[in-house]
Amino acid sequence: MRKERVPGGSRCPECGGALDPVDPEAARRGQRRLAAIARAASSVADAASLSVTLDVVANEVVQAEHIAAVQILRVEGGTMRVVGKAGFTDADDFTDRLEDCRRLGARLMFVEAFRTCRPIVVPHRKAAVMADPTWAPLHRIMAAPEWDAFAAVPLVVRGRAVGVLNAFYKPGEPPSTAALEFLEAMADQAATAVDSADLLSKSRHDAQLAERARLARELHDSVVQQVFSMRMQAKALQAQVAPGRTIRAERVQAVADELLELAQTALADLRGLVLQLHPVELVERGLAGAVRSHAESVRGTSGLDVEVDVDLSADVGDLPVELQEDLYRVVQEALHNVVKHAGATRASVHISTNGPPDRVVVEVSDDGIGLTAQVRAGALGLVSMRERAERWGGSIEFGSMDPGGRGCLVRVCVPVAGPGPAR
Template sequence: METTEQDGRCPECGRPAGDAGSFDDARRGQRRLAAIARAASSVADAASLSVTLDVVAREVMQATHIAAVQILRVEGGLMRVVGKAGFTDAEDFAERLEQCRRLGARMMFVEAFRTRSRIVVPHRKAAVLADPAWAPLHDIMGGPEWDSFVAVPLVVRGRAVGVLNAYYSPGEDPGPETLDFLDAMADQAAMAVDSADLLARSRHDAQVEERARLARELHDSVVQQVFSMRMQAKALRAQVDAGLGGGPDGVGAVADELLELAQNALADLRGLVLQLHPTELVGRGLASAVRTHAESVHAATGLHVEVEAGQLPELPTELAEDLYRITQEALHNVVKHAQASSAVVRLDRGDDRVPGWLLLEVCDDGVGLGRPAGTDAGCSGGIGLVSMRERAERWGGTLEVGGARRGTRVRARIPVTPLEAAS
């Protein structure tokens, strides 16, 4: 029997007519929950802040009756758009916004940021387009079809880091459920901004630590050797001025010492330059870069380093550099702490029992750590060991530091997918 509105049922879905609104509300609620979940996933996975916040902005538009979204970030007292949807691109938006501010335009999103409180302004578009102070942005703000306006501050750990601006479609009033949804999405955007800030600070701290280490190594090796060369040159000059009072043998001894000091200083400088930028990675690959570094370590310290490298798959440049840095730090620890005479670096795909993994091992014949094999590197408070572990975990891998049959072993295991398997 055909259902009709006279029967009290919806003619399209067959549900009681009074339930149609509830059903639509439920579907809207489900869309908003799904949008929050997708935004959270983007915050966790995306490497670019602008890509992440563009995703958040699009999810807000798709889940609600909102015509356009802007996400602004505050840095050094300045605001800039870092995510948007529904607006045409405008590279000079920040300059136009500053012009509006100078003309006296009232910027509600600035008040939302300063007060860390949500601001709702009904029928905002008409007021903006009628205000001469907003003239520099009239063409951009007049593009989308919108009416009311909501500004939600991005707040994380008690501090505001930006603002989410939502421009509602005509006839749509910001209701409690929509506002709660915007609050949730603003929280996701705030987390993305905070994560980007933390990553930037972490990289800066790592750069500062690396520069300090390089400065110490320059002072302890190259500077000392150049100082000794200067003293030997003065001695040689004194002998020349005295008419070669020490004879040819004396001059030859000073010249030989100068030559040895120059060779050592050159080897140290080459090693430091390689640490700053392992160009071998780009031109000849990971194994070649590791061999070059091993030769540099041997020339500078006398430690014999053997490199055993199997057939490696093609690796992303960033992964190759992380593996190179792990090797570099491990050999640095051998030289500094192990009292070893030799070390072995192994690079291979692993074995048939553990397919899909890249194995990096650095073993030495030194005094050892006094810990059993398999001990997590995180047990040590050393910055270098923590850095090695973080580099391995960045690629879903693991790092173990512990005793070998003799000395110490550093073992990194990284999951890799050969290009042919991924095609």
């Protein structure tokens, strides 16, 4: 059947009856909802800190709907915490007060939404809350926004609830079916943000465990062996000066000299390990200073000639500390591989923001046996370095320094303001 557009909707040309009347306000609200979902998705993809991302999601809900306030709660291990909000006054003790209400016997409707993984709508909820003495610890906070109906939508990840989005509707604006569908879409965005934060945290934890295991091997291979040798030399020295024995000064001197050399080597190795565990220079001196300090440590303990060149057109100190640490760890791992496996005499580290626009580039090169041999030796730690670059939206490349295959180049390129764990 052919339709003709008329003001306010469509009219049938055969019978003159109205067809599918168009509500301009409903259409505008639908457009606002779609725009809010798109902006929320963009914020989640942008991978800022979880609280910043979920504050954006909460604000988008408030602006798109007739909603007085929104809370996004994370429920984990039996505890609750507010991870995003809009419309409520700041209250650092909100979750403590909420727990007080629960202990007094208050019925927390959002808990039911969380447990059942289904949305819950409660009309005229504010009046009931304000009249209930079990909600007294939160009366002051809950009284501030002008709201009436309440809706709770669970944040579900792979069939498991990880939190809940609470919406407090303005008087006279009960949530419609379309409004609930919008809340569910926004809850999905919030759930994605929570899931991404969890996966990132696990990835960083796994990387830390792997790094600790490597440091434990380093400790065993260097310092533990040196301390054992020192113990043997100390016993030899003890035997030289035992009662009844003729003390030979030259022998005692030789043992003492060897003991001193072992102690100095062990101390240098320990300092290197401490630097790897806690690069305080990164906080005090920034990325460039920390890399220079580490290069000096490598030079002192291994004899490898390490040259550091820094060419920055922007203040690298403005980069997030976590990004600087990831870049520092890439340099650290690359130089570790050079020392252990490359058979090199020289290495260079180049840090620059004067290459690709809005990028920081870190390059580590050496004159050793070459990329193929190092890969065959399993020495590059590719996974760890690649993950550090990619979590910031960057890339990592490996190549040889000359056509003959000798030497190795590790090149990391990361956006100055790219996605990552923190911004």
